[in-house]
Amino acid sequence: MSESEGVLESSYVPYTATFQYAPYNFENTALEVGRSQWPNYDDQHYLRGCKWSPDGTCLLTVVRGAGMHVMELPSDLYTGESVMTSRPIAALQPAVSVPEGGLIYDYCWYPGMNSGNAATCCWLSSGHGGPIHLWDAFSGDLRCTYRGYNNVDEVEAAMSVCFSADGQNIFCGYKKNVKIFNTGRPGREYVEFPITHQASCLVASQAQPGVVAIGTWRNTIELVSQSDGSFRHLCKLNGHKGGITTMAFSLDGFRLYSGARKDKEIICWDLRVPGRPMFCVPREVNTNQKISIDLSVDGKWLVSGGTDGKVQVWNVTEQTYPTVHMQMSLHSDCCNGVSLHPYRPILATASGQHHAMDPLHHSRQTLQYENALCMWWIGAQQEDPDLLATIIKAATNS
Template sequence: MNFSTLESSYLAYAHYNFENTSLELARCQWPNYDDQHYLRCCKWSPDGTCLLTIVRGAGMHVFELPTDIYTGDTMLTSRPVNPLNPAVSVPESGLIYDYCWYPGMNSANPATCCWAASGHEGPIHLWDAFTGDLRCTYRGYNNVDELEAAISVTFSADGQNIFCGYKKNVKIFSTGRPGREYVEYPTQYPASCLVASLAQPGVVAIGTWKNTIELVSQSDGSFRHLCKLTGHKGGITTMAFSLDGTRLYSGARKDNEIICWDLRVPGRPLFCLTRQCNTNQKISIDLSRDGKWLVSGGTDGKVQVWDVSQNVAPTVHMELPLHNDCCNGVSLHPYRPVLATASGQHHTLDPLHHTRNVMSYENALVMWWVGQQQEDPDLLATIIKAASNT
């Protein structure tokens, strides 16, 4: 993989401009297979050079950011849409539950370029982002010494540990020591979602299938319960810490509310936001690095954008109808005004005719420009000239 980055870009936040309509930059489309190969969210790498997505039944795929998007403050509206082709593909068999990038990933150092993934009836795998090779595995076992699959997975903020959610506990592996050595933190319900705080190393939020969120502090192999948050109607599927660690945003399955928790006064929501989420499927949220913009997908195919920089409940800043099917994944680029989205969902069979209740699906990975836009002067001159000749 050829990663060319500008080191100075890491020092600044992306200048998102959610005043204009989004401009499509690149797209990859999967066929409408009978066995439903829909996407399961998408995630930008920490250094912003590539995008990772999971396709149900069709493995894991890494896509590079088009080279012309690395620089420039504006984008011409006449820019053609790039076809996206995977730089690395891993034909992982079975259903993949969760995945995450190594937080110290830097394309200039190939050793850091990897991601972890957990799947059905298997251990946690660590995959090489350059070659697609399997580097190592982390194996969790239940109380009868049977290999158990992790439901959720995330790295600690410093990348030293991997937190894995299971049905009865959270297991913590040392990243540098693959195998079956781990410590456990018992949970009352299956840990369906995990996220680590960047501002407070060792603090991890554990979301469960029973609609509860528990904050714990982990250091030196010991755990300390901090608080428990309740308020969602369904099991927790997505969470995001603010950069300063004072807020936690959470969403749940079949729950139209995104709750913002003020962790300085835990237990009481700061405000709630509304989106369309009428499915058990994960509909992800993402927060910009500067903490200003919160974005969420929806089962209606729309991406909603809120300015959450204040301490009051914001109204929807912009609603972007980007997809014709469920938009299950959103990911804001770390230093460029680019939004990645993933679409697709499971469509049930008609029990009488054994056919899907829809005729077309949109299983797509798309990159959108959400920064400043500029009309192409040459194209504009051509349009004016053609209009004058008619």
């Protein structure tokens, strides 16, 4: 599709017909149902998060030095209330790969993605030294670019990107401003909202269209309201010890959850009374790496990875101070990405991080680090009766 043509012509129609909804059950252990592994090279192909598509059909991940990859959800997981514990782990293979060699700063799905409508199947990415790219999720082709320029008319790389709730606009975080592009008009036409510090993280509220949270490397979060091309400052939130790396709005839009680098707390902000945090929950984050958080679509479950490889779960609908509802040791290395499926009880996780080179051997090939994209069933599970009978018979004979 050329830049002169419409980038997105169709309206958003939720694609849920093939899914049978099943709730998360964080009382059970996580059952691994899918995995994709990247080897250890000297240039360290570790993963940088993962995100389910809004329609739940596929999973997007970025691998440092090895591009972007879209994995399809195994077809047997679309329906059914439970999964057999003997189910083999599916070897996930990329349905679409984009060999983007540079460092990817941020990426996000088009919020109206519907696999039944090819025009809506796309995602954004922003990388080192280049413009913002819109990629086709079916072919991996580049649809168009959005180019932000600095004060000497040079193309500037955005550190963070996100769509507006309706997908009509793209918010891009730069060193001194947030640039807003019209999704249907690629190129260099944009409006700017000035900021004091570099925008490291952006998230748009689904419940309150036009409200955007801007996280910065200087530990602050600014909430703004955008309408008719103008911007209005709402409030500024202070409380983190490091630069903001991840945020998520609650379903009703009244809460904002945020996490920061080298900061071992997730803060929940009540945006109706934004003067102080509503509560804080702990997690293990001892590096500058982005460790993402996610909320379930019903707003009940908050999940976070950690540099210790563990995934923690909180029930944030509890009236009292929420404690860790469940803690799962899912990875042997840093778990930097978590994403909850919108319709099925499936948690996606991504692992990996930068490791210092051995000063004696000058190589990492002899060391085995985990760089994996995994899918975990967090729902009802059933024992395979044939397998159970075999185990009982073997125990009896022994």
